[in-house]
Amino acid sequence: MAPALLAEITTSAQPPLLTREIFGNIPAWARLLFYAAAIVAIGLWTYGLYRRVRRWRRGRPAGRIRLNVVIRRLLRDVLLQNRFRGRPFAGTAHVLLFSGFMVLLLGTILVGVEHWLADLLGRAPNDPVFHKGVYFGIYELVTDTFGIAFIIGCGMFLLRRIRGQGSFDRSAGTTGIVTLLLVIGVTGYLVEGLRILLAATPLPGLSPIGFVCAKGFAAAGVESDSARTMHFTLWWLHAALALGFVAWMPYSRMMHALAGTVNLVLRDHPLGEMRPVSLEEVETTGLIGVATIEDFTRSQLVELDACVSCGRCQDTCPAFEAGKPLSPRNVVQDLLAAMNAPSRPSARLPGHVIADETLWSCTTCQACADICPLGISPMRMITDLRRNLIGEGALRGSPATALQKTDRAGNPWGMSGAERMAWAAGLDVPLARDHADFDVLYWVGCAAAYDRRVQRIARSVVQLLKAANVNFAVLGPEERCTGESARRMGDELLFQQLAEQNVSTLGQRGVRKIVAHCPHCVNSLRRDYPQMGGQYEVVHHSELLAELIAEDRLPKATSTTNGRVITFHDPCYLARANDITAAPREVLAAAVNGNGALPIVELPRNRRDTSCCGGGGGRMWFDDPPAQRVGQSRVQEIAASRATTLAVACPFCMIMLGDGLAARASNVEVKDIAEVLLESLNPPSGSGEP
Ligand code: SF4
Numbered sequence: 001m002a003p004a005l006l007a008e009i010t011t012s013a014q015p016p017l018l019t020r021e022i023f024g025n026i027p028a029w030a031r032l033l034f035y036a037a038a039i040v041a042i043g044l045w046t047y048g049l050y051r052r053v054r055r056w057r058r059g060r061p062a063g064r065i066r067l068n069v070v071i072r073r074l075l076r077d078v079l080l081q082n083r084f085r086g087r088p089f090a091g092t093a094h095v096l097l098f099s100g101f102m103v104l105l106l107g108t109i110l111v112g113v114e115h116w117l118a119d120l121l122g123r124a125p126n127d128p129v130f131h132k133g134v135y136f137g138i139y140e141l142v143t144d145t146f147g148i149a150f151i152i153g154c155g156m157f158l159l160r161r162i163r164g165q166g167s168f169d170r171s172a173g174t175t176g177i178v179t180l181l182l183v184i185g186v187t188g189y190l191v192e193g194l195r196i197l198l199a200a201t202p203l204p205g206l207s208p209i210g211f212v213c214a215k216g217f218a219a220a221g222v223e224s225d226s227a228r229t230m231h232f233t234l235w236w237l238h239a240a241l242a243l244g245f246v247a248w249m250p251y252s253r254m255m256h257a258l259a260g261t262v263n264l265v266l267r268d269h270p271l272g273e274m275r276p277v278s279l280e281e282v283e284t285t286g287l288i289g290v291a292t293i294e295d296f297t298r299s300q301l302v303e304l305d306a307c308v309s310c311g312r313c314q315d316t317c318p319a320f321e322a323g324k325p326l327s328p329r330n331v332v333q334d335l336l337a338a339m340n341a342p343s344r345p346s347a348r349l350p351g352h353v354i355a356d357e358t359l360w361s362c363t364t365c366q367a368c369a370d371i372c373p374l375g376i377s378p379m380r381m382i383t384d385l386r387r388n389l390i391g392e393g394a395l396r397g398s399p400a401t402a403l404q405k406t407d408r409a410g411n412p413w414g415m416s417g418a419e420r421m422a423w424a425a426g427l428d429v430p431l432a433r434d435h436a437d438f439d440v441l442y443w444v445g446c447a448a449a450y451d452r453r454v455q456r457i458a459r460s461v462v463q464l465l466k467a468a469n470v471n472f473a474v475l476g477p478e479e480r481c482t483g484e485s486a487r488r489m490g491d492e493l494l495f496q497q498l499a500e501q502n503v504s505t506l507g508q509r510g511v512r513k514i515v516a517h518c519p520h521c522v523n524s525l526r527r528d529y530p531q532m533g534g535q536y537e538v539v540h541h542s543e544l545l546a547e548l549i550a551e552d553r554l555p556k557a558t559s560t561t562n563g564r565v566i567t568f569h570d571p572c573y574l575a576r577a578n579d580i581t582a583a584p585r586e587v588l589a590a591a592v593n594g595n596g597a598l599p600i601v602e603l604p605r606n607r608r609d610t611s612c613c614g615g616g617g618g619r620m621w622f623d624d625p626p627a628q629r630v631g632q633s634r635v636q637e638i639a640a641s642r643a644t645t646l647a648v649a650c651p652f653c654m655i656m657l658g659d660g661l662a663a664r665a666s667n668v669e670v671k672d673i674a675e676v677l678l679e680s681l682n683p684p685s686g687s688g689e690p
């Protein structure tokens, strides 16, 4: 009987119409039962989603996103799963599973629409409305192909859970969900194979996997009667599992698929940008930052639901790596638990749900936000909670002193504004107030003004600007701290006070273009200051120097130290927050190319995947002993490289990594890229140390 069935499949004359009967071998009572179960499942799904949306709506309204951004993110981040770049296995698994799931879902909806229309129009079972002909052929081929993609994707996920490294969630619940999806996919093919076997579907090769299954059943001697029973049983198993999955989805970890998609498309926090705070709002509510779940934005509450606890943020977090009490994954998961807690009103979060020490451990390096496949920013949650801690006066010790000094003197060193030009002794640096027609303002920053090591950077930059005949000026005593550290530590009021003063001064001096050697200043002037009314073209010194080199406005490199091997550390706020990785390397290459004698080696973690020096987010002002600072693994990496010179492009990196290397008695010298470039040129006049 079985060979006869198989022969019938492969050789019988094709019926005139290319189609198949929907609900073939399923009696009317079973169809009714299926529809009743489907209504219940969709009802449970809708109710579950409604509950989630109601929770999200407890938050503050989020910012608006432009339509073109939404479409771009939908294509790039959702359909192409672009956020898995650099992780081919995980990326492929997600693309296969996600695309397979979406195509199968769409296919099921189309079959449902066909069946409903055919019923409405009173069509016979083999006289479909649109599920026929060329459309049917394409439908069968596409759904069959994406079905196998779906199964392979599930298999890859399970394989990672069995063999994978890293901190991603291997809980039984998550593994159970992936196994359930795999079983749904496999039973779908078995049902299709039996359906082909029973109904002698025309051109069965259009469903290649289903056809292989049909041949398998035939080869195994499955008889017509038992094929009917098996088809009916497996069809119900497949339908029950699929409907059960739909009903369960909003109540399970699979909610991330929905919340993650919403978040990937609608998230409103570019890297490097902080949520603006209106002082009117603070005065009205008497609240600053986030104290309870309701104080987060709706978009942040969606983020909590989107988290799959994969642990990628934790694996990349430099504070976690250094043994600090901070895991960005745990922060998100603890906040998720707080959102789901039935008690009302919500518990206070900073200092209760999330410990103070956890919040102060963050360097705001943004590695967590950059690596999260669902576009979640644990860092933004941390800084929002910090704002509240600062409002409550909960910061003590050296970082609190740094904020007080900034408030009093306009810089965290607490030194007088009159000393802001001490670094420029003997260099004849023009002041903006005396030199109205400058083209570019050199933003010196507090570190270069007051820290003797960092002063070398500013001296090198001005000598290079002069060598290239750039018409520049500095604010000198009129410059105040940008407030970048204060803002990321949570002191929003201090930031706004400093930014207002600086925006006013920059306006008085007619500044349009700014160059700064500090990526924190660059990021703040680019991202924070527009929120305060300051709009400028802001470039990092690596960008300006690379431009001057490309335009041949600087002399060629002629000298270098014999035997020097150089490596470059990408600062988080340059490489990650502002995507600037080529310019500093171009500057170093120009320093090398004079005689080709200066080899450059890359550190294992480079460019956007760089590792934090430990100085951002106000951590510069915490008095950890060097061995306990965040960034020690980076110091180790540098010491273990064969480099004799570490080139940096950020004053914080110079100080933090310099201290770390000194504590290890390392011989590696630390220099800014401007210093390296200047040393390789014919030294311009006036290059003495202050
Ligand atoms: S926040 Fe993102 S990276 Fe971190 S555990 Fe959740 S999903 Fe994974």
Ligand code: SF4
Pocket (backbone or CB within 6 Å): 313, 316, 317, 318, 319, 320, 326, 327, 328, 361, 362, 363, 364, 365, 366, 367, 368, 369, 378, 379, 382
């Ligand atoms: S911003 Fe950096 S230090 Fe802070 S939680 Fe994220 S990865 Fe960790």
